[in-house]
Amino acid sequence: MPITIENVRKEYGSVVAVDDVSLTVEAGDFHCLIGPNGSGKTTMFRMLLGLTNPTDGSISIPDAAVGCGFQEPNFYPTLTVRENIDVFASLVGGVADQWRETLLEELRLKRALERTAGDLSGGFARKLDLVLSLLKRPDYLFLDEPLGALDDVSKERLLAFLNAYTEDGNAILVSTHHIDDFEQYVDRVSIMHDGDLVLDSTRAEVDLGRYDTLQEYYVEMVLEREGAAVALDG
Amino acid sequence: MSLRSLLKKEFHWSKHNVAALLFILLVLPSFFAYTSVAFETVIPRDAPMAVVAENDEVTENDMTIVEGSVTAFSDPVIVDSEQQATRMLRREAVYSVLVVPPNITDANNTNATFTYTVDGSIVPYKEPSKALRNVMAFQFDSLLNADITVDRQVLTPDNTLSEYLIPVFLMAILMLFAFTYVPYNLAQEAEVLDRLRAESSLEAVVGAKLIYFTTLMLVPILVFQGAAGVLDYASNALAPGAILALLLTFVILAALSMAVMVLFRFGTMGRFVNVILLIAVVGFSGLAYPVGYFSTLRKTVVRLFPTHYAMIVTRSSMLKNLDLSLFTDWVVGLVAVALVALVALKASSVYYRRTS
Numbered sequence: 001m002p003i004t005i006e007n008v009r010k011e012y013g014s015v016v017a018v019d020d021v022s023l024t025v026e027a028g029d030f031h032c033l034i035g036p037n038g039s040g041k042t043t044m045f046r047m048l049l050g051l052t053n054p055t056d057g058s059i060s061i062p063d064a065a066v067g068c069g070f071q072e073p074n075f076y077p078t079l080t081v082r083e084n085i086d087v088f089a090s091l092v093g094g095v096a097d098q099w100r101e102t103l104l105e106e107l108r109l110k111r112a113l114e115r116t117a118g119d120l121s122g123g124f125a126r127k128l129d130l131v132l133s134l135l136k137r138p139d140y141l142f143l144d145e146p147l148g149a150l151d152d153v154s155k156e157r158l159l160a161f162l163n164a165y166t167e168d169g170n171a172i173l174v175s176t177h178h179i180d181d182f183e184q185y186v187d188r189v190s191i192m193h194d195g196d197l198v199l200d201s202t203r204a205e206v207d208l209g210r211y212d213t214l215q216e217y218y219v220e221m222v223l224e225r226e227g228a229a230v231a232l233d234g
Numbered sequence: 235m236s237l238r239s240l241l242k243k244e245f246h247w248s249k250h251n252v253a254a255l256l257f258i259l260l261v262l263p264s265f266f267a268y269t270s271v272a273f274e275t276v277i278p279r280d281a282p283m284a285v286v287a288e289n290d291e292v293t294e295n296d297m298t299i300v301e302g303s304v305t306a307f308s309d310p311v312i313v314d315s316e317q318q319a320t321r322m323l324r325r326e327a328v329y330s331v332l333v334v335p336p337n338i339t340d341a342n343n344t345n346a347t348f349t350y351t352v353d354g355s356i357v358p359y360k361e362p363s364k365a366l367r368n369v370m371a372f373q374f375d376s377l378l379n380a381d382i383t384v385d386r387q388v389l390t391p392d393n394t395l396s397e398y399l400i401p402v403f404l405m406a407i408l409m410l411f412a413f414t415y416v417p418y419n420l421a422q423e424a425e426v427l428d429r430l431r432a433e434s435s436l437e438a439v440v441g442a443k444l445i446y447f448t449t450l451m452l453v454p455i456l457v458f459q460g461a462a463g464v465l466d467y468a469s470n471a472l473a474p475g476a477i478l479a480l481l482l483t484f485v486i487l488a489a490l491s492m493a494v495m496v497l498f499r500f501g502t503m504g505r506f507v508n509v510i511l512l513i514a515v516v517g518f519s520g521l522a523y524p525v526g527y528f529s530t531l532r533k534t535v536v537r538l539f540p541t542h543y544a545m546i547v548t549r550s551s552m553l554k555n556l557d558l559s560l561f562t563d564w565v566v567g568l569v570a571v572a573l574v575a576l577v578a579l580k581a582s583s584v585y586y587r588r589t590s
Contacts, residue, residue: 049432052590066432074429078422091433132429 001062002026003048003140003171008057010043010195017043019195020057025140030166030185031173034218035192041175042071044192045144048173067138071145071175073129077118081109081128084117085135092136103131106161108154122149130158134165141165144175155181180215189214193222254503265510269517271531278362280533281526282328283308284319288349291336300334303373307366309526309533323351323389324556325564326546329359329524330366343380350384354392355553359524391468393553400469401476401549402521404458408451408480409519409541412487413512416447417495417505424500436583440492444485444579451484452477468553475551475558475565482568483544487515489575496582521545540571 003025010018018040025031035041046052047059049068075084089095104110107127112120117128126149133141141162147155163185166172174182179189189206191199198221199206203214211217248255285301301310311328313319319331333349350370352363363386371384423430423439430439459471470476491508498504518532519541525533536542543564550556558565 046428046590049428051428051431053588068429068432070428074426076422076426088429088433091430 001064003062003173004060005044005048006058006060008044008047008054008059010040010047010052011055016195018047018054018192021192021195021197022057023190023197023200025171025173026188027139027171028166028169029171029187030163030182031171031188031190032179032182032186033173033175033190033192034177034179034214035175036177036222038194039177039192040195041177041192042144045142045173045175048142061140064139065136067133067136067141069129069133069141069143069146071148073125075117075125075128075132077116079117080114081117081120081124082113084128085113085131088132089135095135095137099137100135103134106157107131108157123151123154126150127154137170139170141170141172142175143172145177146174147176147178147181159185178215179218180213183214186214191218191221193225198225254506257503257506262506262510269514271529278329278359278366278524278526279307280309280530281330281359281524282322282533283310284313284322284328284331285310286313286316286319286331286333288333288335292334292338293336296334296336296338299339299377300332300374303377304332304370307369309530320351320389321560323353324550324554324560326353326356326524326550329353329356329526330363332370338374338378338380338382341379345383346378346380347383347385348374349387351387351389354388354390355398355549356524357393357395357398358522358527360388360392391554393468396465397462397467397469397553398549399522400458400462400467400471401545401552404454404471404480405483405519405521405541405545405548406516407454408484409487409512409515411447411451411454412484413491413508413515416443416488417491417508419443419447420492420495421500421505427500436496436586437580440496440579440583444488444492447488448481448484451481455480470552470555473551473555475556475561476548478558478565479544479547479551479568482565482572483541483548485572486540486568486575489572489579493575493579493582496579496586499586515539515541518542519545540568544568 005024006022008018008021009016021040021044033041033044043052047054048061049066076087079087085100089100104113107130109124109127109131112124117125120128126146130146133143146158150158159181162172166187176182179186186203188202189199190197206214206217208214208217211220283304285297285304287297297312301312304310308330313322316331316333319328322328323331329352331351333351335346335348337343338346348370350363350367352359354360367384367386371382374382374384420440420443455471455477462469462471491511494507494511495504498507518535519539520536525536547561547564550561551558
């Protein structure tokens with residue numbers, strides 16, 4: 001069963017953050033939601049997680065485990081890394097020791113276990129947030145800018161791990177404004193701009209035309225839309 | 235001009251925090267200024283006093299004369315029986331009981347003895363009650379034809395001021411914790427709130443916090459009990475009535491402070507409002523001074539606060555070991571207020587969710 005988003009709209013006062021967006025997140029897909037700052041990606045994420053209510057439309061999530069990694073790492077800064085993991089493992093329940101070990105190993109977090117989370121560097125903070133998001137081995141994993149502050153080696157390890165994770169039948173929805181890193185793994189691409197969904201397609205169906213990469217394609221598409229908007233305003 | 239730039243920065247900061255500044259500079263000073271009207275006198279001029287006839291020979295006219303005579307320094311309440319008056323005294327509904335003898339207007343009566351009874355555990359009223367006895371003796375003697383005596387009696391236990399302050403300080407500590415540490419702790423939670431809400435719910439988070447902190451309040455209760463033991467005070471913080479009243483009070487106040495924090499979205503303004511609530515609750519719960527001290531207005535306000543009744547139950551259990559059945563109605567009331575506070579906390583969480 002996919003996650004289905006139908007005609008979702010979100011208004012903050014007079015500002016429309018998401019405007020009539022419909023899309024689906026299929027099981028086993030590595031799905032990238034791309035868009036510039038303020039395009040509505042994070043609002044979409046928050047609505048998917050039930051943290052923000054849509055003004056209109058509906059979101060249907062099957063009876064499955066959903067995990068989330070946040071743009072701003074979300075954990076208890078005064079607790080140690082180990083304590084944070086213990087707290088959230090206990091909260092979500094049923095976290096196998098082996099899986100916890102795998103996550104710590106894959107994200108190279110073992111040596112920071114006894115450090116106070118608030119003292120972690122940006123990269124380690126991101127890794128801790130990722131571990132917390134993966135603890136319950138979610139069927140659907142939502143990650144908002146998951147590569148921020150990670151070094152290149154950590155990025156490669158994480159991407160390989162996430163790719164293997166989708167091959168086990170789990171879905172990953174990544175929100176980013178920089179798709180270069182994900183390009184070789186992504187199954188489906190959705191592009192948002194100014195609250196609109198301007199592209200929703202499998203990677204194979206996207207015709208890059210004169211562009212070499214998805215990143216160039218996406219940047220040009222956004223620039224064209226902004227140029228058109230400026231021209232209309234003029 | 236770095237000073238000018240920095241002052242400009244302060245001005246911009248103020249513009250963005252205008253609500254907080256208005257609250258601190260306008261609302262708070264106004265609140266303090268106006269609360270001063272509740273403090274008019276330093277002696278108990280309106281402390282409730284039960285006036286009861288010694289027997290059926292006391293006439294209505296006698297009672298009216300006595301009632302009028304004591305009005306200058308108390309708020310007299312005519313009651314039907316000494317038993318009822320004593321019950322009121324034990325519940326701090328009144329702070330003294332005056333038993334009126336018969337034939338007080340009869341010049342041939344050479345032995346009209348009024349009995350003026352105070353509670354030995356209400357220490358702040360004990361010293362003034364000596365002076366009030368003298369005032370009454372003088373007033374009745376000059377007003378009534380009979381040969382008047384006013385006999386002052388003190389109900390046991392006769393506590394010291396130090397003993398009296400033990401339950402007061404304990405209650406104050408719980409109030410301080412509920413309105414300062416609990417909001418501070420909840421504000422820290424904001425950093426991880428998205429994950430908590432995604433994995434659980436806001437209601438579960440605040441509910442767990444309430445259970446944890448309420449249990450934690452047993453620690454200061456034990457500390458006070460230990461201190462009282464070391465200092466050899468006649469005070470029992472482990473009396474079931476005291477523990478019940480203290481924990482119910484904490485649940486009410488902590489639920490209220492958390493509801494405020496949730497309504498203010500865990501922001502600084504929520505903590506300001508909680509400090510105001512702390513001042514109001516401490517100032518108007520009649521923790522240390524009997525109602526009737528300071529002003530009539532304060533007496534009216536104090537009796538609107540459930541914490542006032544919680545304080546009486548706590549004090550009575552700790553110092554007098556009174557049977558909890560004497561306060562059944564108040565305990566039921568505290569439970570009802572606690573339920574209302576929990577509903578308010580739930581409602582604040584629902585509001586938070588709906589407005590996210």
